[in-house]
Amino acid sequence: MFRPRSILCPILLSAIVSLASSCAHPPQPSSSSDVRTVNQAKAYLSSGDYKKALDIYAVAIDRHPGNEDLLDAYTGALESIKEKADRAYGAQDYAKAGELYHTLLKSDFGKRPLQRTLSFDADYLAMRIGSCSKMLMELGIMKYRAGDLEQAIAIWKKILVFNPSDGEAKTAIDRATVQLQNLKQMM
Secondary structure: OOOOHHHHHHHHHHHHHHHHHHHHOOOOOOOHHHHHHHHHHHHHHHHOOHHHHHHHHHHHHHHOOOOHHHHHHHHHHHHHHHHHHHHHHHOOOHHHHHHHHHHHHHOOHHHOOOOOOOOOOHHHHHHHHHHHHHHHHHHHHHHHHOOOHHHHHHHHHHHHHHOOOOHHHHHHHHHHHHHHHHHHHHO
């Protein structure tokens, strides 16, 4: 059917204006509660309570799995914690690095959709946790051999914070504790 040009132009113009308006002001996917959630999680990240921050993100994402802003903030938080862990590892602060890797591993990040691929996976985290355990174990052995049993025990206990099933650390702690008690009784 033929329509006069004067009728089509206003219809097209109206459609173009409507489309341009929707592009200039896209709908906001985040509700005010989502913004509060992200701000609360960021506050926990800033204070160093990484587990609490990741828990808050996880609950929010489980409630709103398609919210891209939440997913982006969560993905950013995971990467930020991993970077902190890598820096601690590079600085030979194996206790801190191990704790951070453990926090990431226990966060179940793999169960949630993410905005982008992470620079790590569960295997990487487990490998780094094992490496942190090994380095602290060796440091504890050096202290033990130098006769500083209390320091050796303290170092080995740090392993159990992020790797509670480490049997070698548990055995070393038990043996050194018995030896320390025997030494104290002899004094």
